[in-house]
Amino acid sequence: MSIDPQHLRMMEALLFAAAEPLDEASLIARLPEDIDVPATLEALRKAYRERGVNLVQVAGKWTLRTAPDLKFLLQKETQVTRRLSRAAVETLAITAYHQPVTRAEIEEIRGVGLSRGTLDLLLEIGWIRPKGRRRTPGRPVTYGTTDEFLVHFGFNAIDELPGLDELKASGLLQPRPPSSMIEEARVQAAREREDGDEPGGDAEITEFPRPVD
Amino acid sequence: MSIDPQHLRMMEALLFAAAEPLDEASLIARLPEDIDVPATLEALRKAYRERGVNLVQVAGKWTLRTAPDLKFLLQKETQVTRRLSRAAVETLAITAYHQPVTRAEIEEIRGVGLSRGTLDLLLEIGWIRPKGRRRTPGRPVTYGTTDEFLVHFGFNAIDELPGLDELKASGLLQPRPPSSMIEEARVQAAREREDGDEPGGDAEITEFPRPVD
Amino acid sequence: MVVDIDGYEGPLDLLLVLARSQKVDLTRISILQLAEQYLAFIAQARRLSIEVAADYLVMAAWLAYLKSRLLLPEVEDEDVPTGPELAAHLSFQLQRLRAMREAGVRIMDRDRLGRDVIQRGQPEGVRIIRNSIYEVSVFEFLRAYAGHRARAANEPLSIAARELYSVEQAHERLRRVLGDLPGWERLETFLPPEIKGSVLYRSAVSAMLGAGLEMAKEGQVELRQAQTFGPIYMRRKRPGQSTPDEV
Numbered sequence: 001m002s003i004d005p006q007h008l009r010m011m012e013a014l015l016f017a018a019a020e021p022l023d024e025a026s027l028i029a030r031l032p033e034d035i036d037v038p039a040t041l042e043a044l045r046k047a048y049r050e051r052g053v054n055l056v057q058v059a060g061k062w063t064l065r066t067a068p069d070l071k072f073l074l075q076k077e078t079q080v081t082r083r084l085s086r087a088a089v090e091t092l093a094i095t096a097y098h099q100p101v102t103r104a105e106i107e108e109i110r111g112v113g114l115s116r117g118t119l120d121l122l123l124e125i126g127w128i129r130p131k132g133r134r135r136t137p138g139r140p141v142t143y144g145t146t147d148e149f150l151v152h153f154g155f156n157a158i159d160e161l162p163g164l165d166e167l168k169a170s171g172l173l174q175p176r177p178p179s180s181m182i183e184e185a186r187v188q189a190a191r192e193r194e195d196g197d198e199p200g201g202d203a204e205i206t207e208f209p210r211p212v213d
Numbered sequence: 214m215s216i217d218p219q220h221l222r223m224m225e226a227l228l229f230a231a232a233e234p235l236d237e238a239s240l241i242a243r244l245p246e247d248i249d250v251p252a253t254l255e256a257l258r259k260a261y262r263e264r265g266v267n268l269v270q271v272a273g274k275w276t277l278r279t280a281p282d283l284k285f286l287l288q289k290e291t292q293v294t295r296r297l298s299r300a301a302v303e304t305l306a307i308t309a310y311h312q313p314v315t316r317a318e319i320e321e322i323r324g325v326g327l328s329r330g331t332l333d334l335l336l337e338i339g340w341i342r343p344k345g346r347r348r349t350p351g352r353p354v355t356y357g358t359t360d361e362f363l364v365h366f367g368f369n370a371i372d373e374l375p376g377l378d379e380l381k382a383s384g385l386l387q388p389r390p391p392s393s394m395i396e397e398a399r400v401q402a403a404r405e406r407e408d409g410d411e412p413g414g415d416a417e418i419t420e421f422p423r424p425v426d
Numbered sequence: 427m428v429v430d431i432d433g434y435e436g437p438l439d440l441l442l443v444l445a446r447s448q449k450v451d452l453t454r455i456s457i458l459q460l461a462e463q464y465l466a467f468i469a470q471a472r473r474l475s476i477e478v479a480a481d482y483l484v485m486a487a488w489l490a491y492l493k494s495r496l497l498l499p500e501v502e503d504e505d506v507p508t509g510p511e512l513a514a515h516l517s518f519q520l521q522r523l524r525a526m527r528e529a530g531v532r533i534m535d536r537d538r539l540g541r542d543v544i545q546r547g548q549p550e551g552v553r554i555i556r557n558s559i560y561e562v563s564v565f566e567f568l569r570a571y572a573g574h575r576a577r578a579a580n581e582p583l584s585i586a587a588r589e590l591y592s593v594e595q596a597h598e599r600l601r602r603v604l605g606d607l608p609g610w611e612r613l614e615t616f617l618p619p620e621i622k623g624s625v626l627y628r629s630a631v632s633a634m635l636g637a638g639l640e641m642a643k644e645g646q647v648e649l650r651q652a653q654t655f656g657p658i659y660m661r662r663k664r665p666g667q668s669t670p671d672e673v
Contacts, residue, residue, distance in 0.1 A: 067222065073244075110574065159352075171334075232551060278543040278544065287544050309529070401458075
C-alpha cells in the first residue's frame with residue numbers, strides 16, 4: 001500500500017514541531033481522520049532511516065533525533081549560554097552610562113555594595129575594562145566599557161545609548177518628575193568631574209569663549 | 214556537480230538540532246573542511262522544498278520550519294500570539310520602512326503623538342532597537358528593526374518588505390512630497406478656483422463617518 | 427447622530443476616513459473639499475458640545491489656512507509655501523500614512539514564526555557561534571538602567587560635592603602673579619595652568635572675576651571689557667592712573 005505524500009508531510013511537520021515525543025494517540029488526535037497513522041509512521045521512519053535525522057520510538061512515543069553517528073557534530077556545543085544576574089546587568093548599565101566610574105561610585109549610584117565577582121565577571125566577559133585612575137585620594141581605578149561591549153549590543157559608539165529623555169519617551173523609564181532633573185544634573189556633574197582623567201579632557205576647554213581679536 | 218550524501222546528512226543534522234537560525238560561518242565552523250557549504254545548503258533546500266518541513270533563509274541565516282501550507286494543522290499547537298494595537302502595528306511598519314527613524318519622525322508620519330508604551334512594547338518583543346543617533350540638533354536616537362523581526366516574519370533581509378519597491382518609486386518613503394504631487398495639486402487648485410462655486414456647499418456633513426478598527 | 431472623536435487615531439486618521447467618502451483614489455482627492463469636510467466635522471462636534479482634542483483643533487486651523495491659500499491665486503513668494511504645495515504635503519501625508527497602515531497589515535498577515543510556521547520543537551542545541559557565552563539583550567540592558575533610574579528617583583536626593591575653584595583661591599593667586607604682568611592681560615591668563623575640565627575651568631574664571639572685582643574695589647587692579655560677552659582684561663593699577671572708564 002502506498003502512502004499519500006501529503007499525509008507524510010503532515011506527520012513530518014507535527015513531529016518536527018512537537019515540543020515532546022508524541023504517542024500514536026496524540027498523532028491520531030491531531031491529524032485528519034483518513035490518515036493511517038501506523039502505516040504513515042512506518043513510511044516516515046523508513047524515509048529517514050539513512051538520513052542525518054532519524055525517526056525513532058522512545059518509551060513508546062515517536063520523535064525525530066540526530067542520527068547516532070553524527071552526534072559528534074553537536075558535541076562542540078557544550079558551551080551553554082548563561083544569563084547575567086540582575087546586579088551584573090545593572091552594574092554594566094551604570095558603567096556604560098557613567099563611565100569612567102569607580103567601584104565606589106557604582107556602589108553609591110546603586111545604593112548597595114557590589115558583591116565580589118560582579119566586576120570581575122564583567123571584566124572576564126570583556127565588556128568592561130579599567131580606564132585610568134581618578135585624581136582623588138587613593139587614586140581609585142575607573143572602569144569603562146570595551147569595544148566588545150559595543151559589538152555585543154550592536155552600538156557603534158557609546159554616545160548612541162539612548163539618553164534619559166529617550167528612555168522616558170520610549171516608555172522604558174517611568175517618570176517620577178520631581179528629582180529626575182536634579183538626577184540628570186548630578187550625572188552630568190559626575191561626568192564633568194571626570195574630565196581631568198581623560199586624555200582628551202583638554203578638548204572641553206575649547207568650548208569656552210575664545211578671545212575676540 | 215553532485216553533493217556527497219554524507220555531507221547532506223551532516224548539514225541536515227546540524228540544522229535539525231539548531232535552536233535558532235544558523236549563519237554560514239557557524240555551519241562552516243562545525244562541518245569538515247571539505248564541505249562546500251553553499252552548494253550543500255542549496256541541495257538540501259531543494260530536497261526539502263516539497264516536504265512538511267522546509268529549509269528557508271531568514272535574516273541571512275538558515276533554518277528549518279514547518280511548511281506554511283500546513284499551518285491549519287499546527288495552529289492548535291501554538292501559543293496565542295499577542296494582538297498588537299493598531300498604533301503598535303503602524304509604528305512597527307513605519308520603523309521597518311523608514312529606518313533608521315526617530316520617535317519624532319514616527320509621530321510626524323502618524324500625525325499623532327506616540328503613547329507611552331508603544332515603542333517600549335516593540336523594544337521588549339525585540340522587533341525594534343535603537344540604531345544610532347541622527348546628526349541633527351538634539352542628536353535624537355534612531356530606531357530600526359532587528360534580526361528577530363526578520364526571523365519572526367520570515368524575511369531574509371529588509372529589502373524583502375512587502376511593496377517596498379513601489380513605495381520607493383512613489384516617493385512615499387521620502388520626507389517631502391515628490392514634485393509630481395505638487396504639480397498635480399497645482400493643476401487641481403487652479404481648476405477648483407475657476408469652478409468658482411465654493412465646493413463647501415456639498416461638504417455639509419449629514420452623516421458622521423465612523424472610525425475603522 | 428453620534429460623533430465619536432475618541433475613536434480616531436489623530437487628525438490624519440480622521441482625514442483618511444473623511445477622504446473615503448469622496449470615492450476617488452486617494453491620489454486624486456480634492457484637498458479643498460477634504461478641508462471643508464474636516465472643518466464641517468469639527469464645527470458639528472463643537473455644536474454638539476463634544477470636547478475636541480487640541481490636535482484636531484490645530485489641524486482645523488491649519489486646514490482653514492490651507493483653504494484660504496487654495497482659493498486665492500498663487501503669489502510668487504520664495505519664503506512662503508504656495509497653497510498647492512501645502513495641499514500636496516497633506517495629500518502626501520495621507521498617502522504615506524495609508525501606505526504604512528497597509529504595510530503593517532501585510533507584515534502582520536505573513537506566516538509568522540510560532541503561529542503559522544513552527545521551528546524545531548525539541549532543538550538539541552546547535553546555536554550560532556557567538557563571541558560571548560553570556561546573553562543579554564539590548565532591551566534587558568536598557569531596562570536595567572531605566573529600572574535603576576526609576577528606583578533612584580525615589581531615593582532621598584544627595585547632591586555630590588563638586589570640585590570648584592574658590593574666590594579665595596583666585597584672590598590668593600592674583601596677589602601672587604599680578605606683579606609679574608606689566609600690561610593688560612586677559613582674565614584667563616591669570617588662571618593656574620593645571621585647571622582642566624569645563625566645570626572647574628568655568629568656576630575658576632568666575633572666581634577670578636569675583637576676586638578681580640574685589641581687588642578693583644580695593645584699588646589694586648583695573649578691569650576692562652570692550653563689549654558684552656567679550657574678553658575681560660585686567661592689569662595692576664599703577665599709582666596716579668585714572669580709574670578705568672569701562673568696567
